[in-house]
Amino acid sequence: MTDTRRKHVPRLHVDRALAIGDTVALGAQQVHHLGAVLRLRTGADLVLFDGRGGEYPARLAALDRKSAQALVLEHRQPRRESPLAVTLAQAVARGDRMDFAVAKAVELGVAAIQPLFTERGQVKLAGDRLDRKHRHWQAVVRSAAEQAGREVLPTVHVPCRLDGWLTDAGGERRLMLDPRATGGPADGTTTPTSVTLLIGPESGFSDQELDAARASGFEGVRLGPRILRTETAGPAALAALQTRWGDFR
Structure with a gap:
């Protein structure tokens, strides 16, 4: 897997619980941002997070003008939340x-x-x-x-x-x-x-x-x-x- 720390990788919130191996359908605004604004292609690296803790490096598995799917590859916990x-x-x-x-x-x-x-x-x-x-x-x-x-x-x-x-x-x-x-x-x-x-x-x-x-x-x-x-x-x-x-x- 590409080292996502060495380049800008889109980071997206997903309103569902995530797990390694999931294929996640992305929202319409996210599809537009990835395709029309960032001009990404299938295979691009992403980072997903579900707001429940940690984040999930993923790969853009499919992308067209109306839909996109991401494959969740792993889970990591960078510990960016404040103790306060x-x-x-x-x-x-x-x-x-x-x-x-x-x-x-x-x-x-x-x-x-x-x-x-x-x-x-x-x-x-x-x-x-x-x-x-x-x-x-x-x-x-x-x-x-x-x-x-x-x-x-x-x-x-x-x-x-x-x-x-x-x-x-x-x-x-x-x-x-x-x-x-x-x-x-x-x-x-x-x-x-x-x-x-x-x-x-x-x-x-x-x-x-x-x-x-x-x-x-x-x-x-x-x-x-x-x-x-x-x-x-x-x-x-x-x-x-x-x-x-x-x-x-």
């Missing part, structure tokens, strides 16, 4: 800002994403629009996970209101960004295995939301003296957490 399980609780941002926040969180090793509606948030979603947006964010996660070499596909929870979610929030450490706080996101002497990171909307949390979050065990932290955009704050805090307690060391 971070849930990013992100206030829903407008337009591409939310896509950016979600994609960068996946690249930075987040374990789960919880989109939240807040008092000052300007995005209102319900019914079919909410379902479509949730599916869209799941697609953003898949694409970012393929690019970043993730072995486990982060979960995108169904968006909900902050006030209802706070009572169920978990994590050994619960952190929320607050520019008035004095400590940083990676302060502390103990090493947690799980963190929930709460990021507010463009206009910030209301005083009532800050009080409710504190009552639910969230510690206010800040990212230096500057005010970051909502889509920048999450990735910046995640990088700090991964440097202190995760796999950036």
Whole structure:
């Protein structure tokens, strides 16, 4: 088998459990990407992953304009998942800002994403629009996970209101960004295995939301003296957490 570490090899998520020897039918968008964009041919090397751990080197067994199949050759575990399980609780941002926040969180090793509606948030979603947006964010996660070499596909929870979610929030450490706080996101002497990171909307949390979050065990932290955009704050805090307690060391 060709050494896939020495050249770019397409990496694709497959929404089914994989095993060595499987022949896997690829999706329509994957077929288009492999054939029309990358111009691959039968016999090309691929890497598949099912989001359950590890990845599967494979070979493109068949490809035409409408379909493609891949033969799974082996299973390997490169161990790219962080020992720190971070849930990013992100206030829903407008337009591409939310896509950016979600994609960068996946690249930075987040374990789960919880989109939240807040008092000052300007995005209102319900019914079919909410379902479509949730599916869209799941697609953003898949694409970012393929690019970043993730072995486990982060979960995108169904968006909900902050006030209802706070009572169920978990994590050994619960952190929320607050520019008035004095400590940083990676302060502390103990090493947690799980963190929930709460990021507010463009206009910030209301005083009532800050009080409710504190009552639910969230510690206010800040990212230096500057005010970051909502889509920048999450990735910046995640990088700090991964440097202190995760796999950036």
